[in-house]
Structure formats: structure tokens, C-alpha cells
Amino acid sequence: MHPAFSVIFLTTLIGVGQGLFLALYTGQLYSVIQVLPVQDSPGFYGYGSLLALVFLAAGLLASFFHLGHPERAWRSAAKWKTSWLSREVIVLPAFMGLTFIYAMIHISGWNPVLFILGEDFIVNLSLFIGAINTVLAFSLFICTAMIYACIKFLQEWATPLTVINYTLLGMASGFALSAAFAAYVQSDLINFYGGWTITLTIFAFITRIAALMRNAKIKYKSNLSSAIGIRHTKIKQIAQGSMGGSFNTREYFHGTKPIFFKSIKWVFLMLVFIVPVVLLIAALTTNIFVLFAVAFVVQYVGLIAERWFFFAQANHPQNLYYQTI
Amino acid sequence: MTQLALVIDLNVCVGCHACVTSCKEWNTSGTAGFMSDYNPYDKDPTGTFFNRVQTFEIGKYPNTQTVHFPKSCLHCEEPPCVPVCPTGASYKREQDGIVLVDYDKCIGCKYCSWACPYGAREIDENQKVMKKCTLCVDRIYDKTLPEAERKPACVLACPTSARLFGDVNDPDSVVSEQIRDNGGYQLMPEWGTKPANHYLPRRKANITIHRDELTRVDNPLNKERQLPMPDDDEQTLDDVMSW
Numbered sequence: 001m002h003p004a005f006s007v008i009f010l011t012t013l014i015g016v017g018q019g020l021f022l023a024l025y026t027g028q029l030y031s032v033i034q035v036l037p038v039q040d041s042p043g044f045y046g047y048g049s050l051l052a053l054v055f056l057a058a059g060l061l062a063s064f065f066h067l068g069h070p071e072r073a074w075r076s077a078a079k080w081k082t083s084w085l086s087r088e089v090i091v092l093p094a095f096m097g098l099t100f101i102y103a104m105i106h107i108s109g110w111n112p113v114l115f116i117l118g119e120d121f122i123v124n125l126s127l128f129i130g131a132i133n134t135v136l137a138f139s140l141f142i143c144t145a146m147i148y149a150c151i152k153f154l155q156e157w158a159t160p161l162t163v164i165n166y167t168l169l170g171m172a173s174g175f176a177l178s179a180a181f182a183a184y185v186q187s188d189l190i191n192f193y194g195g196w197t198i199t200l201t202i203f204a205f206i207t208r209i210a211a212l213m214r215n216a217k218i219k220y221k222s223n224l225s226s227a228i229g230i231r232h233t234k235i236k237q238i239a240q241g242s243m244g245g246s247f248n249t250r251e252y253f254h255g256t257k258p259i260f261f262k263s264i265k266w267v268f269l270m271l272v273f274i275v276p277v278v279l280l281i282a283a284l285t286t287n288i289f290v291l292f293a294v295a296f297v298v299q300y301v302g303l304i305a306e307r308w309f310f311f312a313q314a315n316h317p318q319n320l321y322y323q324t325i
Numbered sequence: 326m327t328q329l330a331l332v333i334d335l336n337v338c339v340g341c342h343a344c345v346t347s348c349k350e351w352n353t354s355g356t357a358g359f360m361s362d363y364n365p366y367d368k369d370p371t372g373t374f375f376n377r378v379q380t381f382e383i384g385k386y387p388n389t390q391t392v393h394f395p396k397s398c399l400h401c402e403e404p405p406c407v408p409v410c411p412t413g414a415s416y417k418r419e420q421d422g423i424v425l426v427d428y429d430k431c432i433g434c435k436y437c438s439w440a441c442p443y444g445a446r447e448i449d450e451n452q453k454v455m456k457k458c459t460l461c462v463d464r465i466y467d468k469t470l471p472e473a474e475r476k477p478a479c480v481l482a483c484p485t486s487a488r489l490f491g492d493v494n495d496p497d498s499v500v501s502e503q504i505r506d507n508g509g510y511q512l513m514p515e516w517g518t519k520p521a522n523h524y525l526p527r528r529k530a531n532i533t534i535h536r537d538e539l540t541r542v543d544n545p546l547n548k549e550r551q552l553p554m555p556d557d558d559e560q561t562l563d564d565v566m567s568w
Contacts, residue, residue: 001439068433068453075430076411085436086411150409153442153516221515222442228394229510229524232383241345241377241396244369247447251438317513318444321379321396 001154002251003311006066011144012173012303013059014092015166018137019174020052020181021099023196025130027178027189032127037188045126046106048181049099052174056096084150088143095140098133102126141167148314155218156314161211168204169272169303175200176276176299180292183283194284194292198277201299205273208306212265215313227320237323253325254312264309271302328402328422329460330493330521331480332500332509333395336528338487340378340393347482348376348397348458355463357428361451373449375458376479390527395488397479398445398458399512399520400424406437406446415455422494422521423462428454442516465490493521 024045030036039045064070073089080086105111105126113124145166148157179193224235240249254261276299283291319325352375353360362372376397383390400417404424407415414430415437417423426437426446431454438446438455446457461477464470474481480490491500500523503509509523555561 066434068435068448069431072412072430072432075414076432076434079408079411079413082408083411083436085409085434089411147436151405151440153405154439222513226513226515228381228392229512229526230381230383230392234383234385236382237379238382238391239340239378239380241379242371242374244364244371246371246374246377247438248444251435251448252444316439316444317442317516321444 001311001314001316002254003308004066006062008304008307009062010059012307013055013062015170016173016177016300017052017056017059018140019171020177021049022134022137022171023175023178023193024048025134028127028130032122036192039187042107043185044187046103049103051181053096053099053103060092084143084146088147091136091140091143095133095136098129098136102129102133105129141170153317154314155220156215159214161207161214164207165204165211168200168207172197172200172204173299173303176296180296183289183292190287191284194280198280201273201277222317222320224320240322248318249322249325252316252319261312264305268302268305268309271298272306326494327420327492328494328521330400330500332489332503332523332525334487334525335392336525337485338393338395339485340380341484342378343482343484344395344479344488345374345376345378347478349374351461351464351478358452361449363450373447373456392527398424399443399522400460402519402521403517405518406441409436409440423460425459425462426455426457431455442513
């Protein structure tokens with residue numbers, strides 16, 4: 001497929017936003033059950049969530065560049081019963097809305113206690129809203145990934161690994177940003193977030209490698225014989241039906257040299273996984289904010305390459321009708 | 326339930342592209358807006374088409390067959406492009422099974438083109454909406470046309486009658502009959518899309534003749550005897566022609 005940068009930025013930016021929110025909420029939840037120290041409510045959870053919101057909004061903005069008719073985007077919420085894209089269109093603004101409310105609760109300080117579970121598990125409004133928003137964050141990961149995983153004949157995508165990778169990679173990049181954010185505000189959660197970023201990155205590395213290995217030995221169900229319905233082992237295309245190319249020759253091919261395509265795989269394996277982990281280990285031992293920030297930025301740039309590769313790698317069965325590109 | 330479709334006979338298609346040009350001519354002149362072209366008379370011409378003819382060479386020289394392969398939307402009975410559409414712009418008509426795009430609802434996200442294994446959908450670079458074969462829905466029900474002309478433009482244009490149009494769910498229709506009698510098949514059946522359009526394969530009319538059948542053994546009137554050679558001084562046709 002031809003990778004569209006609008007979609008690459010959409011999926012990676014909202015992944016960061018979702019991951020950052022999940023990181024912040026985990027911090028708050030752990031502080032309630034007294035595993036982690038409580039943070040400054042407006043400064044940490046509040047502004048942290050606003051930072052997540054910035055990434056989500058940037059992702060949403062990028063998605064509009066993908067549309068031929070952005071002014072009709074509101075229509076895309078209509079078919080949520082059948083379309084994962086429609087579901088994403090509903091869940092993303094809902095998630096953004098609750099993230100904003102969550103941020104505002106912390107910044108305003110109006111955070112009434114709703115109820116108390118057991119003896120001392122105090123559920124206040126922010127914890128309650130955050131719990132709902134956590135469900136939305138994971139739903140959004142599922143919706144975004146299922147847009148691709150549900151197309152069964154795009155065999156590189158049609159696997160649960162797609163959903164797992166979108167979730168883990170989004171969380172890893174979000175936690176990396178949370179570690180940098182914690183280092184910036186000099187919170188004592190640096191080690192917690194840094195440690196989880198490394199853990200999530202390693203998990204994502206394992207599942208992404210699993211997806212790469214699966215796709216390396218994929219067996220395509222369609223071939224030229226089934227595409228035109230002529231049973232012969234030697235079929236040569238003589239004409240493709242157009243002289244100067246068409247939508248079919250542009251949209252479904254990444255259009256780069258094989259050497260470039262292959263090199264992107266090594267680029268993203270280095271930038272998403274190996275370099276950030278090394279940087280984070282260095283950052284955690286030295287506690288320098290810049291190292292955390294660089295780790296996040298490097299991983300994000302790597303994720304752009306990862307998403308490019310994800311799209312470019314998918315081999316659409318319609319390509320069988322276009323043998324020479 | 327009615328399912329209108331095309332049946333394309335690869336045995337008689339000569340690859341003349343009349344279906345391509347007539348399709349473009351009819352659909353670019355319609356009320357839904359023109360089908361844009363870019364660099365039509367320049368290097369790398371490109372544009373929106375609902376129908377294209379491709380050519381394949383089957384086998385290895387000298388034992389080859391050339392197959393011309395017209396390719397357009399197959400109006401699947403289980404169209405994978407319809408459920409993925411977030412706006413409902415892509416839909417399948419209940420009454421005749423034609424898969425259509427509502428150009429006023431389409432947001433141009435291209436998701437349906439990804440979800441079609443046949444690559445039958447194209448974005449119109451000018452209108453920024455997804456377009457595809459409509460089976461000439463604006464023509465086949467037009468009461469102002471004589472009944473014989475209420476067919477898709479490509480069907481009317483085909484000089485070899487390689488394109489047939491009708492209801493594939495009606496067992497007595499000409500298309501169903503052709504599919505049954507001449508081995509009509511669907512493209513990429515492995516994805517369960519149940520394309521309504523069918524293709525009729527190349528067919529060779531073979532008869533087996535054994536050597537002893539070349540001369541009739543029961544030939545009482547000796548009708549097929551070898552004619553005697555003309556005499557040396559007798560004029561033959563060769564003499565007349567060389568003169």
C-alpha cells in the first residue's frame with residue numbers, strides 16, 4: 001500500500017496521547033493504593049493530560065489531511081455498527097473530551113469524593129473519570145488497529161498482532177513521553193515511568209518481531225490465476241489498461257526502491273526499540289532531562305518509520321492485476 | 326432478489342476498448358459530474374475510469390493464448406467495500422444489488438478502495454470522491470430510451486457481444502443461462518465476496534478425428550474419389566492464370 005503521511009501521523013500521535021494518559025492515570029491510581037507517592041495534582045496530572053490532549057489534537061488534525069472532503073468528516077460517525085473507522089471517529093473525540101475533563105478536574109481542584117471502596121480506597125471524580133477514559137484509551141487502540149486488521153485479504157494486517165502492536169507501541173511512546181515529562185517537572189516518578197517505558201518497549205519489540213516473522217513467510221491466498229480465473233502457471237501481463245498509470249498503480253504500491261523499503265525496517269528497529277532503551281538506561285542512571293526527551297523523540301521518529309513500513313509492507317491482492325509497476 | 330450483473334465472455338473479447346471509451350463517454354456526461362482526466366494529451370496521461378481492459382498472455386511461446394480481460398466493479402453480493410464505509414456513502418441497493426457511491430456523502434477517505442480486493446474503486450482527483458462502475462444505473466431504468474437501449478453503455482458498445490447484462494439470480498435470464506452452460510466463474514472466490522459479475526472462460530471447440538475417418542469407407546457412389554490428373558496437352562487453371 002502507499003503509506004499516507006496523514007494516517008502515519010494520526011496513528012502515531014494519538015498513540016502517544018493515549019499512552020501518556022494511561023501513564024498519568026496509572027500514576028494516580030497507584031498513588032491511591034499507596035504504591036507510589038502522590039503527585040502535585042494540577043501540575044502533574046492536569047498539565048500532563050493537557051500535553052496528551054495536544055498530541056491527540058495534532059493527530060486529529062493530521063487525519064483531516066487524509067480526507068478528500070474534510071468538511072463532511074462529521075458524517076463518518078454514522079456507520080459505527082459496521083465500520084471500525086466510524087468507531088474510531090466516535091471514540092477519539094470522546095477520549096479527547098474525557099482527557100480534557102480529567103485535566104480540568106485536576107487543574108481546578110474541584111475533585112469531590114464519589115464513594116469509598118472497602119476501607120480506604122477513595123474514589124474521587126478524577127479517578128472515576130480516568131477509569132472510564134482508560135477504557136476509551138484501550139478501545140481507541142483497538143478501533144485504530146482494527147481498521148487495518150479487519151481487512152482479511154490484506155494478509156499482513158489481518159492478524160491480532162496488529163492490534164497488540166498498535167497498543168504496545170502507542171503505550172511505549174506515551175510512557176516515554178511521561179518519563180520525559182516527569183523528568184521535566186522533577187517528579188519522583190521518573191524511575192517508575194522510565195522502567196515501564198523500557199518494559200513496554202521490550203514487549204513491543206517482541207510482538208513487532210513476531211509480526212515481522214509472520215509476514216516474512218506469509219502465504220498469499222490469491223494469485224494471478226485466481227485473479228483472472230485462468231488456470232495456468234505461466235501468465236504474463238501485456239497491457240494494464242492505461243498508458244500513464246492510474247489510481248490502481250499509485251494507491252496500492254509504496255513506489256520506493258526495494259533497498260529503501262528494506263532499510264526502513266532496520267531503521268525503525270533501531271530507532272523504536274534499541275536506541276531509546278539505551279538512552280533510557282543512560283537517562284535513568286544520570287537523571288538528565290535531555291536524555292529522556294531525546295529518547296522520546298528518537299522513538300517517535302522511529303514510530304513514523306515503523307508505521308510507514310507497516311503500510312508499505314501490505315500487499316493488496318489488486319496488485320495482481322498490475323504486474324509491472 | 327434481483328442481482329443485476331455483467332457476464333463477460335473472454336472467448337469473444339477482442340480487446341478493442343470500446344467498452345472503456347463508451348463507459349467513459351456515458352458516465353463523464355452524466356449529472357453526477359465528469360470523470361476527470363489529467364495530462365490527457367501529454368506525458369503520463371491519467372484519469373478516472375470505471376472500466377479497463379487488460380491483456381494477458383497465457384502459456385509459453387509458441388503455445389500461447391492472448392486473453393483480453395475487461396475489469397470493472399463486480400457488484401459483489403457480499404461487498405467488502407460497503408460495511409467499512411464510515412459514512413454510509415458506499416451502499417448496495419436492495420432492489421437490484423448494484424453497489425453505488427453517494428457522491429454527496431463520500432468524504433474521500435479511500436478506505437473502501439483498500440477494502441476492495443479487485444481494485445475496482447478509484448478516487449476522482451477533481452471531485453475528491455470515490456467513484457466506481459454504476460452499472461449505468463442512470464440509463465438502465467430510463468423510460469425515455471427504447472427498451473433495447475436500457476442496458477449499460479459498455480454492453481451496447483461491445484462489437485462482439487462479449488458483454489451480457491441481466492439478473493444473475495433469475496435462473497432463466499440470458500446471463501444465468503450463459504454462466505450455467507459455458508462455465509461462468511467468479512474472480513478471487515477465496516475471499517467470499519461472491520461477485521455478481523461472472524466471466525466466461527476461453528473455450529476451444531475440439532473434435533477428435535482419427536486417421537481412418539479421413540476417408541469414408543462406406544462410399545457407394547464413389548463421390549470423394551481422387552480426380553484424375555489432366556492430360557498433358559489439356560489446359561489447366563494454372564495456364565490461364567499465368568497467361
